[in-house]
Amino acid sequence: MKPDLEVNLAGLRLKNPVLTASGTFGFGLEYARLVDLGAIGAVVLKSVTLHSRQGNPPPRVTETPAGMLNSIGLENPGAPAVVSKVVPELKRLGVKVIASVAGETVEEYGEVARRFAAAGVDAIEVNLSCPNVARGGLTFGCTRGMAAAVTAAVRQAAGDLPVFAKLGVTGGNLLEIAGAVAEAGASGFSLINTLPGLAVDLRQRRPVLGNVTGGLSGPAIKPVALWAVWQVYKAFKLPVIGMGGIMSTSDALEFFLCGATAVAVGTGNFVNPRLTTEIVAGLEKALAAEHVSDIKELIGAAHNGK
């Protein structure tokens, strides 16, 4: 018998719990020729701001030990373009869509969320790692107050849709921030965003990235991501989308055991564009082999007795 991979993410029913991580799968359509988009639990879109943004000067990516740094700088065509061109096409393909909203002000977050909700996406993810212009570049996720304000604005704009607050682990205390966004109405969490990082070009004696610093992702950060999922699952009752360094079915299973209700593949897409669908198949196989009839049995299972 086929194991049951269906999960319920705060009301969002997914046929399987394998998503794409925001910013690592474009708007999905880039991979349409290569990946069966309909076989992925849901596609999380690249973060979108209200107006189009050009992003940071190159170089924007560089490799680090078992990881990579990026400083894309939220390059995106703006909410109106994505809402009118991308969302309908994905819906036509039968893809579940989670929009990732970003902004420079609380109001911008709310407005972007409103437009995506109106466009009929299935859920909203709030990228709290954007710099707050009013606070001189401190990211919204850094303080309880800012994180809660953004989450509340999105919550209000999103109507009935589930809202997932996406958190990093630096800048503030993870559990404090998570508590604040939960209170502000988040339906669940996305964990984790990239860690801050920098790479040096020795020959030129300057930072590799045009933007000096960037976000660290990939297998290097997997232990930190598992820690974050473990802590937040233990402290809160809300569902968690786990991500950070997932490169295989085994990696995904580790996240479920720590408490993730769904997982997202980020950097792994770059190495293997079909990783999401391969993990879906891999989970079916692994669960069958271990006589687990339902993935939900595994969620948080490593907490037993801890």
Added chain:
Amino acid sequence: MKPDLEVNLAGLRLKNPVLTASGTFGFGLEYARLVDLGAIGAVVLKSVTLHSRQGNPPPRVTETPAGMLNSIGLENPGAPAVVSKVVPELKRLGVKVIASVAGETVEEYGEVARRFAAAGVDAIEVNLSCPNVARGGLTFGCTRGMAAAVTAAVRQAAGDLPVFAKLGVTGGNLLEIAGAVAEAGASGFSLINTLPGLAVDLRQRRPVLGNVTGGLSGPAIKPVALWAVWQVYKAFKLPVIGMGGIMSTSDALEFFLCGATAVAVGTGNFVNPRLTTEIVAGLEKALAAEHVSDIKELIGAAHNGK
């Protein structure tokens, strides 16, 4: 001509800027047969508490992608034993000694620092990543108040000795905490301590480490460490001891360019116990090859124009 590797770390003159990272080189003596301890800039001792501590249940270490997790749990024989047995022996061998102090209360930190200062160590490092028993396990480095209180207590106990505050990058805002400890009298910073992390034993469906969570170190965290050094160097005038994933002379150079006045080798010692002295030799060679007569020319050099 031999390049000049001498540096001045807040008054502590070192013949070269390559140190061992606390906890990764024991008390130095473990490596005495294998490494020329006198050739290392300074040996930073394993963190010591007032009384002996048994540490955490095994397993205590496990490998992760390009890194490792440890949960040693501050196992150490207590300050009296280290002060009477270890410090005199290291001094006899002509080794510069930086003691790393830890504790469960502000008072304990102060008392340990006092004993090491009396024993004649060359500087004190304050390990701010210890859990504060009075605050239910929140580490001292998490809040400005606690970090400042501990630093002030050690500062007072340390007499004339330089005091380096060792910070992590999670739990609180790095620059805020750094500012607080600077104000409380830190002579400089040690950056970075391990990141929090967790590894899962899939077969047994439980965390690998006996202590559930541990600290992530090694090349995986190098980009985060370089970022931290970069930020703190830019924001403060105080010297920085940089560490995190240093496995080669090139890695060390990257830290100098970002603003470190000295570097410390941690996990790298496990892979190559002679890495510190090899980096000393490697720096001499690299500087000579690039016609740099003094390592101090490189400190912070990547900041030019940024």
Added chain:
Amino acid sequence: MIYEVEIVTQRKVATGCYRLEMYAPEVAQTAQPGQFLMLKTSITLDPLLRRPFSINTVDRDRGLVKILYRVVGRGTALLAGRKLGRRLSIFGPLGRGFTVPANGRFLVVAGGLGIAPLYFLIQRLKALGNEVVVFYGAQNRFKLLLLEELAAMRVELFTATDNGSSGHKGTVVDLLRTKGIPPADLIYAAGPPPMLKALAALLREAEMPRAEFSLEERMACGAGACRGCAVKVIAEEGPVYKRVCADGPVFLAGEVVWE
């Protein structure tokens, strides 16, 4: 697009330079000059990302694809150590290649490893019976690769080396400036950024026609999704970032903003 292929031959063609041949019939069938492959160089998590390499030539009948590369870091070092018969994961062909007009006179300007994609282009242009003039520069004569193969194709070849060990002493752009740019319907170039920048300046001065340049930038996905490989180009609405992997790697010299 993603294949596990076998390494058929791997030959050292100069110090630190290798030509690797793999059996990849689907790629051989569809690849166009200027397109590239993303190769996984390691079976462990370090190095992590795929590395981009231009398609150097294909043999459609035998299903073979070659790349020509230089060892510059860990990924290429691991690749050079790969044994024959070993499997290699490739992703491609990717990107938008060069225009290959049915007829005309063409000028090809190669710098260093820039010969890798241009060789494939020259083959196609010559196969169509066109006249092709090649200007080719490198550090020294040992680094001028595929000279015999070029000679066999009977292209008109001018070389330049930094030390004068073959051809003109100086850069290939110096040589072009000295000899004068031959008449051409279309100019193609690939090579290190300083060379391309200098060539773009020369062409602008000379008010020369369309030129297609193959650019390089650090890549993560190679598929147009991550926006990591940004290059600034002039569009109608002003300067914008385009993606080397999906909008390029071939761009018009005139549209690139050289920084």
Added chain:
Amino acid sequence: MIYEVEIVTQRKVATGCYRLEMYAPEVAQTAQPGQFLMLKTSITLDPLLRRPFSINTVDRDRGLVKILYRVVGRGTALLAGRKLGRRLSIFGPLGRGFTVPANGRFLVVAGGLGIAPLYFLIQRLKALGNEVVVFYGAQNRFKLLLLEELAAMRVELFTATDNGSSGHKGTVVDLLRTKGIPPADLIYAAGPPPMLKALAALLREAEMPRAEFSLEERMACGAGACRGCAVKVIAEEGPVYKRVCADGPVFLAGEVVWE
């Protein structure tokens, strides 16, 4: 203590099990049974740490050292793929090995790969002319390694396999219980933790004399510095953590706290 050595031979001795021989004259000269080496299995940063392997035997005259290992993860998989003649970085010999008394009657109990260090011990004990009885258990008969070599040393050998394909059907501890523990001045054991735990219980019941067990724990430094390889033992002051790498890997069965 740290050497770059050459791989001289590497042989598959059973499914997933290999015996690797390296030229390491200094190690061959000083190594004692029960000591181990820390090997670097990769030239990249992943896998990162060295892996501990018992010294399986040495040939002092020819300067050779062997290890016997099973592929269980990435490090051992990479090791199994290493070509002959390739260089390998080793650190050792490390740890405190078995006591090797000049004479007496000895019982050796091996489980699975536990034979790796015990084989070296048996060689030494036999070389001193001692009487050695070996109880050796494994999953099945194909996993009983070095049987010919043991036979050649004329030890008294009793085997046990989980499926009964050789010797007693059951664990080696069951076998000991069934046959009765032979008289011995000193007992040695190495094998998986459940086996050692069961054996320790049996020996306690039987009020048997001193037994030396070789333990395993995950290691980082192998040199006694990191305190990563903790094992709980009873000391005068009560239970304390000792270091498998520096205080062991050989401990007295009676002092270990089995958890």
